[in-house]
Amino acid sequence: MQSLSERTSRFGGSMIRAMTQSVHADRAINLGQGFPDFDPPAEMMLELARVSREGPHQYAQTSGAANLRIALSGRLAASLGRNVDPEKEVVITCGGTEAMMATLLALVDPGDRVAVFSPYYENYVSQAIMAGAVIDFVPLSWPDFRIDFDRLEKALAKRPKALIVCNPSNPTGKVFSLDELTTIANLADRYDVYVITDEVYEHIVFDGRKHIYAAVLPGMSERVITTSSLSKTYAITGWRLGYVYATPRIIDAVKHVHDYLTVCAPAPVQEAVIAGLRLPESYYENLRRSYQKKRDIFVRGLVDIGLEVTNPQGAYYVLMDTRSFGMEDDLAFCRWLIDEIGVIAVPGTSFQQAKSTGTVRLHFAKKEETLLAALNRLEKIRTIKGARV
Numbered sequence: 001m002q003s004l005s006e007r008t009s010r011f012g013g014s015m016i017r018a019m020t021q022s023v024h025a026d027r028a029i030n031l032g033q034g035f036p037d038f039d040p041p042a043e044m045m046l047e048l049a050r051v052s053r054e055g056p057h058q059y060a061q062t063s064g065a066a067n068l069r070i071a072l073s074g075r076l077a078a079s080l081g082r083n084v085d086p087e088k089e090v091v092i093t094c095g096g097t098e099a100m101m102a103t104l105l106a107l108v109d110p111g112d113r114v115a116v117f118s119p120y121y122e123n124y125v126s127q128a129i130m131a132g133a134v135i136d137f138v139p140l141s142w143p144d145f146r147i148d149f150d151r152l153e154k155a156l157a158k159r160p161k162a163l164i165v166c167n168p169s170n171p172t173g174k175v176f177s178l179d180e181l182t183t184i185a186n187l188a189d190r191y192d193v194y195v196i197t198d199e200v201y202e203h204i205v206f207d208g209r210k211h212i213y214a215a216v217l218p219g220m221s222e223r224v225i226t227t228s229s230l231s232k233t234y235a236i237t238g239w240r241l242g243y244v245y246a247t248p249r250i251i252d253a254v255k256h257v258h259d260y261l262t263v264c265a266p267a268p269v270q271e272a273v274i275a276g277l278r279l280p281e282s283y284y285e286n287l288r289r290s291y292q293k294k295r296d297i298f299v300r301g302l303v304d305i306g307l308e309v310t311n312p313q314g315a316y317y318v319l320m321d322t323r324s325f326g327m328e329d330d331l332a333f334c335r336w337l338i339d340e341i342g343v344i345a346v347p348g349t350s351f352q353q354a355k356s357t358g359t360v361r362l363h364f365a366k367k368e369e370t371l372l373a374a375l376n377r378l379e380k381i382r383t384i385k386g387a388r389v
Helices: 006-010 015-020 042-054 066-080 095-107 123-130 149-156 178-190 248-262 267-277 281-305 330-341 368-384
Strands: 090-093 113-118 134-141 162-166 194-198 224-229 242-245 317-321 359-363
Touching: 006 123, 015 330, 042 267, 066 090, 066 267, 090 095, 090 248, 095 123, 095 162, 095 194, 095 224, 095 242, 095 248, 113 123, 113 149, 123 134, 123 162, 134 149, 149 178, 162 178, 178 194, 242 248, 281 317, 281 368, 330 359, 330 368
Parallel strands: 113 134, 113 162, 162 194, 194 224
Antiparallel strands: 090 242, 224 242, 317 359
16 A cells, blocks of 8 residues: 655644543543633524524635625734735634644645744644645743743744744643744744734733734734634634634635635534624623633642733733652653642643653633632642652
8 A cells, every 4th residue: 555645644633632632531631622611602502503404505705605705804904903904814714723724724825934932832843744745843941931032033034934823822822922022023023934824812811911913013914824613712613713813915815725624614603603703892791801810710729729920911811840759750740640630731742842841731611619619629739749749
């Protein structure tokens, strides 16, 4: 038999999904795969029920249903402070995952370089490999994840086609400051690098911070490709709705790739999500307050147990250092956590190029009672603190 594609040998299956599907995962609280255990806004569920009866049920326009693109462009315009052309600057995709994949395939030829901050969301590496890219990692320092701009400049001096920036960051919870984004923009301009942003957590930022869109920085409108998803903002991870926003020149290429990857995103949910995009600003304020309260409960609870954890500035992830109680192997720790504690986490090796990082990722996109139940289970870790599992 002939061999399979060489590229598939360079990445494995998702560790996030693997932890969710572990042997005893059915008895565990899932703080690994980042999905909520609460409902989307009632307006969207009512609209989905209506659409299920009335349609549409056939192919949507490849670039996305016209009324969805109009509603999304209005939402983007309010956030960006500029007009957004729903015909030429937006394409609807099957989740943020396809938004990133279609963008990479539209930009990158085999052998091109792509720079990625590390820790990174696990999909980026596999997607870059599928696009045929050579990956350069730019490490961020634990625990505050500062950027070493000398290392970033060295990476960009290699003339990569693109730099991927997740802001707010999965898994670190870092929110990039205006100064950081401005320096990134200046370097991208100096070395002629596209900046692909993943901004799915744009509305989940804490402690009075404001999310800054890289696309609005001076001189960056032609260089930034914004990928995002509606999954996290509206608690609809299973609806698989994402989008790409960029200049018409770039969107035209992304649209062609998207057409041959998936044809279109699901037509019924495209209609139903419009009700979410029409929600008032108070929805987004309440979303931020709700997630900040969850973060405070969860982080305080983990610290009270005696665990060393990060305090995220945005998104809904916490990184926990397992080395403080003698456990170096993060994958073994995650398996132990599922089997003995009944909580699902994700090993840090999913997010860094290392055999072991001594860290695991947990998330707090859950009801408060779910988080308290998880903390109650994690309390058992006190008994092994300072001893190897």
